[in-house]
Amino acid sequence: MDLLDEYRRATFAFESGDPAGAARLLEPILAAEPHNAAVRQLLARAYFNSAQLAGAEAQLRVLIERDPSDHYAHHVLGRTLERAGRFSEALPHLRLAAAMKQHDDYAEALRRVQMWVGKHGGRAAGAA
Template sequence: MLASVGSVFVDLLEEYRRATFFFESGDPLGASKLLEPIIEAEPHNTAVRQLLARAYFNSAQLKRAESQLRALIEHDPSDHYAHHVLGRTLERDGRFREALPHLRLAAAMKQHADYEDAVHRVEEWLGKP
């Protein structure tokens, strides 16, 4: 029994490594296909969920990215990166009013040029100073 559990863990870890390679090699769709069964087996694994959200975002599967990011934020409301990527996802989907609070929250939690640039960009879209 323990051997099979161990081999399942090794298989999931190996698939995660493959997915990371696919993602970093510019194949987010391929990465997402590898990550989906992992997140089913490990639904509380935030590293897998974050990479899956990024893979969905990079392959323009915005609704799926949004779902993964909202799950991350529900698990940890102080996750500035999840708020930022959710804001970017909503921005990319043309949902600027929904994006702005997440982008502002991320920028308030962590000073980062990308975070501030995203806030300014969406504020401009909305005609805010």
């Protein structure tokens, strides 16, 4: 298997709107190159975009463990936890991302989750 060609195929699948297909292509690449942050990040994004939130969370936590200053990984982990209804867990990651880099998407996600936590105490939607 030519890993670079497979990575290009996975990138094309992701950019063409097939995140689940991209994830399937990326998984064996990551197995062969477990320290490749670019592959891990694209896999996390593919999992996020295909609603495989546990997979996204696992990949993002590895990225953050290896590089705690990765603002993008903190942002996407925060968004993943938000999407899973885990607002209180999302908040610290969104705060870190917004503090590390000024970006409209980071600020908007932080505002949204802060508002939710303020209104609901961090409980998931529908929780009693």
